[in-house]
Amino acid sequence: MRRTPHPVALLAVTAATLTACTWGSDQDAKDVQPPAAPRGVTVQAGSATTAHVMWNQATDDTGVTGYDVYRGATRVKRVPSRTHMVDVVGLKPSTTYTFTVRARDAEGNVGPAGRKLTVTTPAAATADREPPSRPGSARGTVEGSRAVKLSWGASKDDQGIASYEIYQGTSKIHSVAGSERETLLTGLRPGTDYRFTVKALDAADNASPASRTVRLTTAAGQDDGRGTAPTDFRAKTRHADGAYYIDLAWTPPHTGGAVAEYQIHLDGKTATSLVFGGTAPRKKATHSFYVGKEPGDTHRVKLRAKLPDGTWGGYSAERTVTTG
Incomplete structure (x- = not known):
């Protein structure tokens, strides 16, 4: 029987939590070691006023408890450790922003920032209430036990497509630029059934209807990632x-x-x-x-x-x- 997965933040790879050796040490000593910087940070403009930030799990000697997302020097999101992606809203059209992510542990230690990335939001569309058309010809292929590749046909919109959003079930898990027609999703579970859909988003945050559902089952066991x-x-x-x-x-x-x-x-x-x-x-x-x-x-x-x-x-x- 296939396992039904919980929604996962794809393009995020699970790393083992490192446990510090406490040979001969005081077990009650205060943790002063900050977490490592999150890796694999990516950012994509979702619309004229939103940006989608994603990252991989960071490591810590006692465990990461959450992440802080910064726009420039300002913290704009604080999320628990199980969350590896956020949508930052309230941005200005045609504006360049810089985002970083920091991990924190239970003692309040905040680690260094991951890779600093910039993104420019598209221009605003005047009084645009018309959503894009549904993405067409959605299809996918299994790329081993832990990855799948999705592709889709272009949506149409009178003001242009700002981004495409990928959903696993009802959970948004990824976002790519409006010029893209395919994406690779990694960090999946072997031998597991997945259901994906794609929606188009314009600069005014109007979302298209979902594409047809793409049903894929990852290969069982491990592979070499070919x-x-x-x-x-x-x-x-x-x-x-x-x-x-x-x-x-x-x-x-x-x-x-x-x-x-x-x-x-x-x-x-x-x-x-x-x-x-x-x-x-x-x-x-x-x-x-x-x-x-x-x-x-x-x-x-x-x-x-x-x-x-x-x-x-x-x-x-x-x-x-x-x-x-």
């Missing part, structure tokens, strides 16, 4: 200026947004991190890195992408190359 891995991965060596380089080429995973960071593994170890500045490639990506001056050296290379939720995706296929 559904979130770069594809068409190729590697070859090149000789230039007395040294050898490995040239890489791949297709980024389809996540519903650009993937800007990758981790390259060489001969079983992390060799380097690659971060694309500016606009990250979405169809084909390439990179070249130095490996030495000796001919005849054989290397194994693979890479993985950092997903929009801040977690690492699955590894690409591994390629073997020989210098010279």
Whole structure:
């Protein structure tokens, strides 16, 4: 029998709570260690007056009890530890905002801020009361035991689409820009039935009717995350200026947004991190890195992408190359 999941904050990965070793210590000593910074912080303008902020669970030696969401230096939301996403309302149209998230524990220790992100709200639509049309052709595919990919047809609106909202049952779990037509949802449970719908939102906060329900069941057991891995991965060596380089080429995973960071593994170890500045490639990506001056050296290379939720995706296929 399939398990029916509780609504989950997708694009949030559960991390194990770390328990401090208390060998020979005073059990009643006051906790002064603050939680770690939340990872995987993302922000998306929902409309001209709202923004959707999401993050991954932070860790603490005694356990995180809640999160504080800041707009600039002002705390605008305080939520319990089970919540990893909020909608910030009351914003101004055509305005740029900066958001951060901090974790807190039972002793009131507040951790450092996670990644600082900015978002610009769209312009307001004058006297707009007409909701967008229903998103069409909603469909999905299972990407292993812990991820699914959703796609949908564009909605229409006389003032334009500001964002698309993803629902699991009646719970909103994710939001993407109005220009996107697909998204990758991670952090799911293996062997579990899920029901997803998509709604379009315009700049005036008018919501469309829900798309048709997409029913998906994640694969049982564990997997290597191949559904979130770069594809068409190729590697070859090149000789230039007395040294050898490995040239890489791949297709980024389809996540519903650009993937800007990758981790390259060489001969079983992390060799380097690659971060694309500016606009990250979405169809084909390439990179070249130095490996030495000796001919005849054989290397194994693979890479993985950092997903929009801040977690690492699955590894690409591994390629073997020989210098010279």
